[in-house]
Amino acid sequence: xxxxxNLKRFLTSVVMGLVGMAFFSAxxxxxxEDDFVLSVSPSEMSQGIGHKGGxxxxxxxSSDVWTVEVAAEAASWLHVSPTEGAAGECxxxxxxxxxxxxxPRVGTLTFRSGELSRTVTVTQQEWVLLPGSDGxxxxxxxxx
Numbered sequence: 106x107x108x109x110x111n112l113k114r115f116l117t118s119v120v121m122g123l124v125g126m127a128f129f130s131a132x133x134x135x136x137x138e139d140d141f142v143l144s145v146s147p148s149e150m151s152q153g154i155g156h157k158g159g160x161x162x163x164x165x166x167s168s169d170v171w172t173v174e175v176a177a178e179a180a181s182w183l184h185v186s187p188t189e190g191a192a193g194e195c196x197x198x199x200x201x202x203x204x205x206x207x208x209p210r211v212g213t214l215t216f217r218s219g220e221l222s223r224t225v226t227v228t229q230q231e232w233v234l235l236p237g238s239d240g241x242x243x244x245x246x247x248x249x
Contacts, residue, residue, distance in 0.1 A: 142168040143221040150199070150225065156232040158182075158201040163214075163225065165195045171218040173197065179212025183227060205232045 144166040154161070165171060172189045182202040187195070204210060214225040 140168075141219055141221055142166060143171060143216060143218040143223055145216050145223045145225055148223065148225055150227045154201055154227065154229045156204045156230055158203045158229065161199045161201070163197040163199055165190060165197055165216065166193075167195075167218045168192055169218045171195075171216055173214055173216045176213045176215070179210075179227070182210070182229075183212045183214070185214060199227070201227065201229055204229050207231055 144164075146164045146166075150161060165173075167190070169192050170190065173185050174188075175183050175185060182204065184200040184202075186198050186200075190197075199214070209231050210229050212227045212229075214227065216223045216225070
């Protein structure tokens with residue numbers, strides 16, 4: 106009877122140990138996309154970017170190395186620095202050149218880290234001459 110009890114305790118210990126190991130292994134070895142972080146703030150820039158352009162800051166939070174790419178159609182007027190970084194927090198400087206067009210222009214930045222990507226849309230307002238403005242300072246001058 107005692108040997109049956111000992112065998113039962115032994116088998117129960119083995120089964121419990123295997124269940125525990127399987128559970129622990131599942132928790133530790135399963136890397137899901139949710140475990141990785143890539144966050145860009147703000148995620149859209151359309152308010153306050155006037156025709157004169159300027160320099161703006163984006164906060165990047167990533168759990169791995171990251172890169173940023175400016176869409177080809179915006180590469181002539183949108184500039185970022187740095188274009189890559191390590192895991193952690195980083196401030197990216199976005200410089201928007203002046204715009205004398207009659208329509209707003211839109212460009213995108215794509216941040217990538219591993220399998221994750223985030224897109225930031227940048228909208229710059231068109232050049233507008235307001236009645237009653239100082240005129241000469243606001244108007245582009247063209248040669249005769």
